[in-house]
Amino acid sequence: MLCLGIETSCDETALALVDKGKLIGESIASQIDIHSIFGGIVPEIASREHLRTLVPLFDDLLQKCGVETKDIDLIAVARGPGLLGSLLVGLGFAKGLALALDKPLVGVNHLYAHLLAAGLEQEIEFPSLGLLVSGGHTHIYFIRSPFDFELLGKTLDDAAGEAFDKVAKFLNLPYPGGVYIDRFAQEADPDPGLFPRPYVDNDNLDFSFSGLKTAVANFLKKNDHLVLKSMDEVAPGFTPGLELAAVCASFNWTIAETLKIKLSRALKRVKPRSIILAGGVAANTLIRQTIEDLCQKENLPLVLPSKKLCTDNGAMIAYYGEILGVAGLKHGLDLEAIPRGKKIPWDYIKD
Structure with missing residues (x-):
């Protein structure tokens, strides 16, 4: 057809x-x-x-x-x-x-x-636990078949992708800023204590990244020297300073860890045969690696679309x-x- x-x-x-x-x-x-x-x-x-x-x-x-x-x-x-x-x-x-x-x-x-979408490139074993991470949504689904989706957790305010874009805007990075945060983050080690992992001190599977966005905004008010003076600074070959790279790495780590915590919690409630990671933010290097590590630990196959399908x-x-x-x-x-x-x-x- x-x-x-x-x-x-x-x-x-x-x-x-x-x-x-x-x-x-x-x-x-x-x-x-x-x-x-x-x-x-x-x-x-x-x-x-x-x-x-x-x-x-x-x-x-x-x-x-x-x-x-x-x-x-x-x-x-x-x-x-x-x-x-x-x-x-x-x-x-x-x-x-x-x-x-x-x-x-x-x-x-x-x-x-x-x-x-990854079904275009590989077979998906059902039932599957799906994590959708995009600019407008951060959702967890239990997918019994292509015709049966159960929403287990959802975005309550800012989605992960929106948080990436807003923080990039705080730093005066070009749009869309998530790719720059991802790239800069690879130039430094994260500080796990720099930003709080948002909305994890509960027992549900919902997401809220507005608090993390506010935490970064407050941090940058006290450290405004990290904000680029012009987007034009980010030209081809631009290398961020170590302090800026560390901020990006810490923010990146915080989002990835938050996603892992909620997904791990979901695995205690349902028994999937695979895990799907999808959406635009699924192209993020650290998030892909973090969910892949979780799947190896849980002995579950990871259904990961190529970046062009994210x-x-x-x-x-x-x-x-x-x-x-x-x-x-x-x-x-x-x-x-x-x-x-x-x-x-x-x-x-x-x-």
Whole structure:
């Protein structure tokens, strides 16, 4: 089943074709350079860029893959969570194609697609314990199958990715700042006592990184010499001072340890056959290593997507969309976009 995946939930416009669980091709347009001017994503600009680039990307994808529109069997689209304006652009494009080509339409939960994305590269053993770490979400799921996700713990305020971006902004690092914190952190050893591990003195599986963000902000007020005078300082070949590198390493370590504590706690409640690490922050070097060490200790296989599948992409939408389509699940043209903060219903129509 040749499935077209459409991803426009945030600031990446991405399209991909998947057939029988294999990636045929993908096209993607990043908006990083545009939003970096503002130090973060501007929703109105993001939706306009999706509108501008979707059709050219679609034409490019078909040409690269040697595919015609009539060859597409199923159209999958990210319905949420995400920026509402951005989601609506992708949803409108998907509905138009489905109507014009008389093809079935399936809406995909963006978070579930992230968790299953590694299935494009390796087999996932179910049930699995999934840790999703991104800019907007830090969630733990017990995944019994691609059709059965149980949310065990969730973000209560700031997600891990948001904390990375905010701390990078405090330090006057370029956007997106998480990659710079990760790189600088490798230049020094962390001080485990520098920042508190947030929201771990409890017995639940939820996350809260707002307190950590505040702790870093207060530290930098007392040590403002660590804040770069200009983002332009971070040019190719830039090496941070040892003190700045140590701050980044300590912050990085604190987030990684917090994730490990909560995931270890979840393993005492459920018995998975594998652990999945997914989402944009799953590309972080220390977080990947920390969760890999935990899996070795627990004698569980780690399902870790390649870094290109950690960030938002069309391949994960097409892959999960095909799984849903093969199972006979679809949506009508009344499919709605679901913004961040609202629960996505399991409202598929059984074909």
